[in-house]
Amino acid sequence: MENNNLREQILFTANADPKKCMKCGKCSGACPNYDEMEYHPHQFVSMVQNGDIEPLLKSESLYLCLTCMVCVERCPRNVQPARFIEAVRLAKIRQQGENRLTPQQIPAKIEEDTPQQLLVSAFRKYTK
Amino acid sequence: MEFLYYPGCTLKNKAKDLDLYARRTAEALGVTLTELPEWQCCGGVYPLGRDEIATKLSSVRNLIAARDAGRDLVTVCAACHNVVKQVNHDMATDDYIRTRVNNYLQPETPYEGETQVLHLLEVLRDKVGFDAIREKVVKPLTGRKIGAYYGCLLLRPSKVLAFDDPENPTIIEDFLRALGAEPVIYAQRNECCGAYAAIENENVPKKRAGAVLSNAKANGAEELVTACPLCMYNLKKQADGTGVKVTYFTELLAEALDIR
Secondary structure (H helix, E strand, O other): OOOHHHHHHHHHHHOOOHHHOOOOOHHHHHOOOHHHOOOOHHHHHHHHHOOOOHHHHOOHHHHOOOOOOHHHHHOOOOOOHHHHHHHHHHHHHOOOOOOOOOHHHOHHHOOOOOOHHHHHHHHHHHOO | OEEEEEOOOHHHOOOHHHHHHHHHHHHHOOOEEEEOOOOOOOOOOOOOOOOOOHHHHHHHHHHHHHHHHOOOEEEOOHHHHHHHHHHHHHHHHOHHHHHHHHHHHOOOOOOOOOOOEEEHHHHHHHHHOHHHHHHHOOOOOOOOEEEEOOOOOOOOOHHHHOOOOOOOOOHHHHHHHHOOOEEEOOHHHHOOOOHHHHHOOOHHHHHHHHHHHHHHHHOOOOEEEEOOHHHHHHHHHHHOOOOOEEEEHHHHHHHHOOOO
16 A cells, blocks of 8 residues: 555545445436546545555546535435545645636636636636 | 525525525525625535544634524525535534534633534525415426436535435425426436546537536426526536526526516
8 A cells, every 4th residue: 555644634634535436336327427537436436445546646537526525415325526636636636836726817717607606616616 | 484594606606596596585585685794605525534624614614604603504505504504414424524513613601513504405495485485486398308417516525415316306396386387207317427537638528518407408308497597507618509408596586476
Protein backbone atom coordinates (compact mmCIF):
# COMPACT_ATOMS: atom_id res chain seq x y z
CA MET A 1 0.00 0.00 0.00
CA GLU A 2 1.86 3.02 -1.28
CA ASN A 3 1.40 6.57 -0.23
CA ASN A 4 -0.38 5.82 3.01
CA ASN A 5 -0.55 9.47 4.13
CA LEU A 6 -2.39 10.48 1.00
CA ARG A 7 -4.81 7.62 1.45
CA GLU A 8 -5.45 8.59 5.07
CA GLN A 9 -6.00 12.19 4.07
CA ILE A 10 -8.48 11.17 1.37
CA LEU A 11 -10.33 8.89 3.76
CA PHE A 12 -10.58 11.70 6.28
CA THR A 13 -11.89 14.20 3.72
CA ALA A 14 -14.33 11.65 2.30
CA ASN A 15 -15.63 10.78 5.76
CA ALA A 16 -16.96 7.49 4.44
CA ASP A 17 -15.91 3.86 4.73
CA PRO A 18 -14.86 2.05 1.52
CA LYS A 19 -14.79 -1.30 3.35
CA LYS A 20 -18.58 -1.27 3.47
CA CYS A 21 -18.69 -1.67 -0.33
CA MET A 22 -20.04 -5.07 -1.45
CA LYS A 23 -19.16 -4.40 -5.10
CA CYS A 24 -22.67 -4.57 -6.47
CA GLY A 25 -21.86 -1.89 -9.05
CA LYS A 26 -25.11 -0.03 -8.58
CA CYS A 27 -23.26 3.31 -8.25
CA SER A 28 -21.59 3.00 -11.63
CA GLY A 29 -24.71 1.52 -13.17
CA ALA A 30 -26.65 4.60 -12.11
CA CYS A 31 -23.95 7.21 -12.88
CA PRO A 32 -25.24 9.61 -15.55
CA ASN A 33 -21.71 10.34 -16.77
CA TYR A 34 -20.43 6.75 -16.78
CA ASP A 35 -19.69 6.72 -20.51
CA GLU A 36 -17.37 9.71 -20.27
CA MET A 37 -15.34 8.41 -17.33
CA GLU A 38 -12.09 6.45 -17.38
CA TYR A 39 -12.51 5.42 -13.74
CA HIS A 40 -16.05 4.90 -12.53
CA PRO A 41 -17.60 5.49 -9.11
CA HIS A 42 -17.09 1.91 -7.87
CA GLN A 43 -13.45 2.08 -8.96
CA PHE A 44 -12.85 5.24 -6.96
CA VAL A 45 -14.09 3.40 -3.89
CA SER A 46 -11.94 0.30 -4.38
CA MET A 47 -8.84 2.14 -5.59
CA VAL A 48 -8.88 4.45 -2.57
CA GLN A 49 -9.36 1.42 -0.35
CA ASN A 50 -6.34 -0.24 -1.98
CA GLY A 51 -4.19 2.90 -1.88
CA ASP A 52 -4.03 2.91 -5.66
CA ILE A 53 -4.51 6.66 -5.86
CA GLU A 54 -1.94 7.97 -8.36
CA PRO A 55 -3.92 6.87 -11.45
CA LEU A 56 -6.99 8.63 -10.08
CA LEU A 57 -5.08 11.85 -9.48
CA LYS A 58 -4.01 11.88 -13.12
CA SER A 59 -7.42 11.03 -14.55
CA GLU A 60 -9.90 13.31 -16.27
CA SER A 61 -12.57 11.36 -14.42
CA LEU A 62 -11.98 13.64 -11.43
CA TYR A 63 -13.71 16.44 -13.32
CA LEU A 64 -16.52 14.38 -14.76
CA CYS A 65 -18.43 13.65 -11.57
CA LEU A 66 -21.50 15.89 -11.66
CA THR A 67 -22.22 15.65 -7.90
CA CYS A 68 -25.72 14.48 -8.80
CA MET A 69 -25.72 12.17 -5.76
CA VAL A 70 -27.33 9.28 -7.59
CA CYS A 71 -24.54 6.94 -6.45
CA VAL A 72 -25.03 8.12 -2.87
CA GLU A 73 -28.79 7.72 -3.07
CA ARG A 74 -28.85 4.26 -4.62
CA CYS A 75 -25.98 2.59 -2.76
CA PRO A 76 -27.49 -0.19 -0.63
CA ARG A 77 -24.55 0.03 1.81
CA ASN A 78 -24.33 3.82 2.22
CA VAL A 79 -20.75 3.90 0.92
CA GLN A 80 -21.30 7.31 -0.71
CA PRO A 81 -18.97 6.92 -3.72
CA ALA A 82 -19.26 10.63 -4.65
CA ARG A 83 -17.42 11.45 -1.43
CA PHE A 84 -14.37 9.49 -2.59
CA ILE A 85 -14.34 11.18 -5.98
CA GLU A 86 -14.62 14.54 -4.23
CA ALA A 87 -11.85 13.72 -1.77
CA VAL A 88 -9.44 12.68 -4.53
CA ARG A 89 -10.33 15.77 -6.55
CA LEU A 90 -9.66 17.96 -3.52
CA ALA A 91 -6.32 16.21 -2.94
CA LYS A 92 -5.46 17.22 -6.49
CA ILE A 93 -6.73 20.79 -6.74
CA ARG A 94 -5.55 21.76 -3.27
CA GLN A 95 -1.99 21.46 -4.56
CA GLN A 96 -0.33 24.61 -5.79
CA GLY A 97 -0.76 25.19 -9.52
CA GLU A 98 -3.42 22.48 -9.92
CA ASN A 99 -6.46 24.68 -10.35
CA ARG A 100 -8.52 23.34 -13.19
CA LEU A 101 -10.31 26.61 -13.94
CA THR A 102 -8.92 30.14 -13.70
CA PRO A 103 -10.77 33.48 -13.77
CA GLN A 104 -8.80 34.37 -16.93
CA GLN A 105 -10.60 31.60 -18.82
CA ILE A 106 -14.05 32.90 -17.95
CA PRO A 107 -14.68 35.85 -20.33
CA ALA A 108 -14.36 33.59 -23.37
CA LYS A 109 -16.90 31.19 -21.89
CA ILE A 110 -19.65 33.69 -21.07
CA GLU A 111 -22.78 33.68 -23.16
CA GLU A 112 -25.78 35.98 -22.99
CA ASP A 113 -27.70 33.63 -20.73
CA THR A 114 -24.88 31.98 -18.74
CA PRO A 115 -26.25 31.78 -15.21
CA GLN A 116 -24.07 32.97 -12.33
CA GLN A 117 -24.77 29.58 -10.79
CA LEU A 118 -22.74 27.88 -13.52
CA LEU A 119 -19.64 29.97 -12.79
CA VAL A 120 -19.95 29.69 -9.02
CA SER A 121 -20.48 25.93 -9.20
CA ALA A 122 -17.64 25.36 -11.65
CA PHE A 123 -15.21 27.30 -9.45
CA ARG A 124 -16.29 25.36 -6.43
CA LYS A 125 -15.59 22.05 -8.16
CA TYR A 126 -12.55 22.87 -10.28
CA THR A 127 -10.60 25.45 -8.32
CA LYS A 128 -9.22 26.13 -4.84
CA MET B 1 -47.36 33.72 6.95
CA GLU B 2 -43.96 35.30 6.85
CA PHE B 3 -40.66 33.71 5.95
CA LEU B 4 -37.13 34.90 5.48
CA TYR B 5 -36.25 34.52 1.83
CA TYR B 6 -32.85 33.59 0.46
CA PRO B 7 -32.78 34.38 -3.29
CA GLY B 8 -29.14 33.56 -4.11
CA CYS B 9 -26.91 34.96 -6.84
CA THR B 10 -28.64 33.81 -10.00
CA LEU B 11 -32.14 34.88 -9.02
CA LYS B 12 -30.81 38.42 -8.79
CA ASN B 13 -29.41 38.21 -12.30
CA LYS B 14 -30.08 35.63 -15.01
CA ALA B 15 -33.07 33.99 -13.31
CA LYS B 16 -35.07 37.10 -12.48
CA ASP B 17 -38.36 35.45 -13.45
CA LEU B 18 -37.78 32.73 -10.90
CA ASP B 19 -37.37 35.41 -8.21
CA LEU B 20 -39.98 37.96 -9.30
CA TYR B 21 -42.82 35.46 -9.65
CA ALA B 22 -41.84 33.68 -6.46
CA ARG B 23 -42.42 36.91 -4.55
CA ARG B 24 -45.57 37.93 -6.42
CA THR B 25 -47.27 34.55 -6.29
CA ALA B 26 -46.34 34.03 -2.65
CA GLU B 27 -47.87 37.40 -1.77
CA ALA B 28 -51.04 36.50 -3.68
CA LEU B 29 -51.25 33.31 -1.63
CA GLY B 30 -50.84 35.12 1.68
CA VAL B 31 -47.14 34.35 2.12
CA THR B 32 -44.70 37.19 2.65
CA LEU B 33 -41.13 36.51 1.63
CA THR B 34 -38.85 38.99 3.37
CA GLU B 35 -35.42 39.01 1.80
CA LEU B 36 -32.64 38.09 4.18
CA PRO B 37 -30.49 41.20 4.60
CA GLU B 38 -26.89 40.91 3.40
CA TRP B 39 -27.25 37.29 2.36
CA GLN B 40 -24.17 35.57 0.97
CA CYS B 41 -23.82 33.26 -2.01
CA CYS B 42 -24.11 29.57 -1.10
CA GLY B 43 -21.36 28.55 -3.54
CA GLY B 44 -23.59 26.61 -5.90
CA VAL B 45 -22.55 23.08 -4.95
CA TYR B 46 -22.52 21.52 -1.49
CA PRO B 47 -18.89 21.08 -0.37
CA LEU B 48 -18.76 17.33 0.22
CA GLY B 49 -15.37 17.19 1.92
CA ARG B 50 -15.54 16.97 5.69
CA ASP B 51 -12.52 19.26 6.03
CA GLU B 52 -14.09 21.85 3.72
CA ILE B 53 -14.91 24.43 6.38
CA ALA B 54 -14.42 27.81 4.65
CA THR B 55 -16.77 26.83 1.83
CA LYS B 56 -19.55 26.13 4.33
CA LEU B 57 -19.31 29.46 6.16
CA SER B 58 -21.51 31.55 3.88
CA SER B 59 -24.39 29.10 4.25
CA VAL B 60 -24.00 29.12 8.01
CA ARG B 61 -24.05 32.94 8.11
CA ASN B 62 -27.41 32.85 6.35
CA LEU B 63 -28.68 30.15 8.69
CA ILE B 64 -27.59 32.06 11.80
CA ALA B 65 -29.32 35.22 10.53
CA ALA B 66 -32.55 33.26 10.11
CA ARG B 67 -32.27 31.68 13.54
CA ASP B 68 -31.62 35.05 15.16
CA ALA B 69 -34.66 36.49 13.37
CA GLY B 70 -36.76 33.56 14.57
CA ARG B 71 -37.96 32.64 11.09
CA ASP B 72 -37.80 29.68 8.74
CA LEU B 73 -35.54 30.22 5.73
CA VAL B 74 -37.17 29.81 2.32
CA THR B 75 -35.16 29.12 -0.84
CA VAL B 76 -36.40 29.02 -4.41
CA CYS B 77 -33.29 28.00 -6.38
CA ALA B 78 -32.79 24.22 -6.23
CA ALA B 79 -29.02 24.61 -5.81
CA CYS B 80 -29.25 27.09 -2.93
CA HIS B 81 -31.75 24.81 -1.29
CA ASN B 82 -29.49 21.80 -1.59
CA VAL B 83 -26.38 23.57 -0.30
CA VAL B 84 -27.96 25.46 2.59
CA LYS B 85 -29.95 22.45 3.73
CA GLN B 86 -27.00 20.07 3.63
CA VAL B 87 -24.76 22.50 5.50
CA ASN B 88 -27.53 22.94 8.06
CA HIS B 89 -27.61 19.17 8.49
CA ASP B 90 -23.84 19.15 9.05
CA MET B 91 -24.20 21.83 11.72
CA ALA B 92 -26.85 19.75 13.47
CA THR B 93 -25.12 16.38 13.24
CA ASP B 94 -21.36 16.64 12.63
CA ASP B 95 -19.40 17.69 15.67
CA TYR B 96 -16.15 18.14 13.69
CA ILE B 97 -17.74 20.62 11.28
CA ARG B 98 -19.91 22.35 13.89
CA THR B 99 -16.98 23.01 16.23
CA ARG B 100 -14.73 24.43 13.53
CA VAL B 101 -17.40 26.61 11.96
CA ASN B 102 -18.44 28.04 15.32
CA ASN B 103 -14.82 28.60 16.34
CA TYR B 104 -14.30 30.57 13.18
CA LEU B 105 -17.53 32.58 13.07
CA GLN B 106 -17.79 33.12 16.84
CA PRO B 107 -21.54 33.77 16.86
CA GLU B 108 -22.96 35.04 20.16
CA THR B 109 -24.80 31.76 20.49
CA PRO B 110 -23.10 28.81 18.78
CA TYR B 111 -25.09 27.56 15.81
CA GLU B 112 -26.30 23.97 15.94
CA GLY B 113 -28.60 23.67 12.95
CA GLU B 114 -31.69 25.22 14.57
CA THR B 115 -33.04 26.93 11.44
CA GLN B 116 -35.63 25.17 9.34
CA VAL B 117 -34.83 25.39 5.63
CA LEU B 118 -37.79 25.12 3.26
CA HIS B 119 -38.02 25.16 -0.48
CA LEU B 120 -40.86 27.33 -1.82
CA LEU B 121 -42.46 24.20 -3.29
CA GLU B 122 -42.56 22.75 0.23
CA VAL B 123 -44.17 25.95 1.49
CA LEU B 124 -46.78 25.67 -1.27
CA ARG B 125 -47.45 22.01 -0.46
CA ASP B 126 -47.21 21.97 3.33
CA LYS B 127 -48.05 25.50 4.51
CA VAL B 128 -50.36 26.91 1.83
CA GLY B 129 -51.65 23.59 0.51
CA PHE B 130 -52.23 22.63 -3.11
CA ASP B 131 -56.01 22.59 -2.53
CA ALA B 132 -55.92 26.23 -1.45
CA ILE B 133 -53.87 27.05 -4.55
CA ARG B 134 -56.37 25.24 -6.76
CA GLU B 135 -59.10 27.50 -5.39
CA LYS B 136 -57.13 30.62 -6.27
CA VAL B 137 -56.36 29.60 -9.85
CA VAL B 138 -58.16 31.93 -12.24
CA LYS B 139 -56.51 30.89 -15.49
CA PRO B 140 -56.11 27.10 -15.26
CA LEU B 141 -53.45 25.58 -17.49
CA THR B 142 -56.05 23.24 -18.96
CA GLY B 143 -54.83 20.79 -21.56
CA ARG B 144 -51.15 21.68 -21.15
CA LYS B 145 -48.94 18.61 -21.02
CA ILE B 146 -46.06 19.52 -18.72
CA GLY B 147 -43.18 17.34 -17.57
CA ALA B 148 -41.78 18.05 -14.11
CA TYR B 149 -38.00 18.14 -14.24
CA TYR B 150 -36.71 17.54 -10.72
CA GLY B 151 -33.08 17.01 -11.59
CA CYS B 152 -30.77 16.17 -8.69
CA LEU B 153 -30.67 19.01 -6.27
CA LEU B 154 -34.22 19.04 -4.95
CA LEU B 155 -34.18 15.33 -4.17
CA ARG B 156 -30.75 14.06 -3.25
CA PRO B 157 -29.45 13.00 -0.85
CA SER B 158 -32.98 12.23 0.32
CA LYS B 159 -31.88 11.35 3.85
CA VAL B 160 -30.91 14.99 4.32
CA LEU B 161 -33.26 16.85 2.00
CA ALA B 162 -36.42 14.88 2.93
CA PHE B 163 -38.13 16.75 0.10
CA ASP B 164 -39.97 13.90 -1.59
CA ASP B 165 -39.49 10.26 -2.64
CA PRO B 166 -36.17 10.50 -4.55
CA GLU B 167 -37.10 7.82 -7.09
CA ASN B 168 -40.79 8.52 -7.51
CA PRO B 169 -41.43 12.14 -6.54
CA THR B 170 -44.91 13.63 -6.83
CA ILE B 171 -44.70 17.18 -5.48
CA ILE B 172 -44.30 18.98 -8.82
CA GLU B 173 -46.90 16.76 -10.51
CA ASP B 174 -49.35 17.59 -7.69
CA PHE B 175 -48.46 21.24 -8.10
CA LEU B 176 -49.14 21.04 -11.85
CA ARG B 177 -52.49 19.35 -11.23
CA ALA B 178 -53.46 22.13 -8.83
CA LEU B 179 -52.81 24.60 -11.65
CA GLY B 180 -55.04 22.62 -13.99
CA ALA B 181 -52.23 21.22 -16.15
CA GLU B 182 -51.68 17.62 -17.12
CA PRO B 183 -48.41 16.30 -15.65
CA VAL B 184 -46.34 13.98 -17.82
CA ILE B 185 -44.38 11.26 -16.02
CA TYR B 186 -41.10 10.23 -17.67
CA ALA B 187 -38.10 8.24 -16.52
CA GLN B 188 -35.43 10.95 -16.83
CA ARG B 189 -37.18 13.50 -14.62
CA ASN B 190 -34.81 12.90 -11.68
CA GLU B 191 -31.62 12.39 -13.70
CA CYS B 192 -28.84 14.99 -13.99
CA CYS B 193 -28.86 17.68 -16.73
CA GLY B 194 -25.06 17.80 -16.99
CA ALA B 195 -24.71 20.60 -14.45
CA TYR B 196 -21.45 22.57 -14.20
CA ALA B 197 -19.62 20.35 -16.70
CA ALA B 198 -21.14 22.82 -19.19
CA ILE B 199 -18.25 25.16 -18.39
CA GLU B 200 -15.63 22.98 -20.06
CA ASN B 201 -17.26 20.02 -21.75
CA GLU B 202 -20.34 20.81 -23.82
CA ASN B 203 -20.70 17.17 -24.66
CA VAL B 204 -21.89 16.32 -21.15
CA PRO B 205 -24.96 18.60 -20.95
CA LYS B 206 -25.64 17.87 -24.60
CA LYS B 207 -25.98 14.18 -23.83
CA ARG B 208 -27.64 14.54 -20.44
CA ALA B 209 -30.11 17.37 -21.10
CA GLY B 210 -30.67 15.89 -24.54
CA ALA B 211 -31.69 12.56 -22.96
CA VAL B 212 -34.04 14.37 -20.55
CA LEU B 213 -35.72 16.28 -23.37
CA SER B 214 -36.15 13.38 -25.77
CA ASN B 215 -37.48 11.14 -23.00
CA ALA B 216 -39.96 13.81 -21.87
CA LYS B 217 -41.05 14.44 -25.43
CA ALA B 218 -41.45 10.74 -26.18
CA ASN B 219 -43.85 10.55 -23.24
CA GLY B 220 -45.93 13.42 -24.55
CA ALA B 221 -44.53 16.43 -22.72
CA GLU B 222 -44.88 19.72 -24.55
CA GLU B 223 -43.29 21.77 -21.79
CA LEU B 224 -40.83 21.18 -18.96
CA VAL B 225 -40.80 22.94 -15.62
CA THR B 226 -37.79 23.37 -13.33
CA ALA B 227 -36.68 25.11 -10.14
CA CYS B 228 -33.01 25.36 -11.08
CA PRO B 229 -31.35 28.07 -13.24
CA LEU B 230 -28.51 25.76 -14.31
CA CYS B 231 -30.96 23.04 -15.38
CA MET B 232 -32.83 25.78 -17.24
CA TYR B 233 -29.65 26.82 -19.06
CA ASN B 234 -28.68 23.28 -20.03
CA LEU B 235 -32.21 22.23 -21.00
CA LYS B 236 -32.93 25.38 -23.00
CA LYS B 237 -29.83 24.86 -25.13
CA GLN B 238 -30.96 21.38 -26.08
CA ALA B 239 -34.62 22.36 -26.36
CA ASP B 240 -33.88 24.81 -29.18
CA GLY B 241 -35.71 23.63 -32.25
CA THR B 242 -37.57 20.79 -30.50
CA GLY B 243 -40.66 22.88 -29.74
CA VAL B 244 -40.42 22.02 -26.04
CA LYS B 245 -40.77 25.06 -23.83
CA VAL B 246 -38.89 25.23 -20.50
CA THR B 247 -40.19 27.43 -17.68
CA TYR B 248 -39.69 27.99 -13.98
CA PHE B 249 -42.40 26.70 -11.65
CA THR B 250 -42.98 30.23 -10.37
CA GLU B 251 -43.80 31.41 -13.91
CA LEU B 252 -46.49 28.74 -14.29
CA LEU B 253 -47.94 29.63 -10.91
CA ALA B 254 -48.06 33.32 -11.82
CA GLU B 255 -49.73 32.46 -15.10
CA ALA B 256 -52.43 30.37 -13.41
CA LEU B 257 -53.02 33.07 -10.80
CA ASP B 258 -53.12 35.62 -13.63
CA ILE B 259 -50.42 37.87 -12.20
CA ARG B 260 -47.88 37.57 -14.98
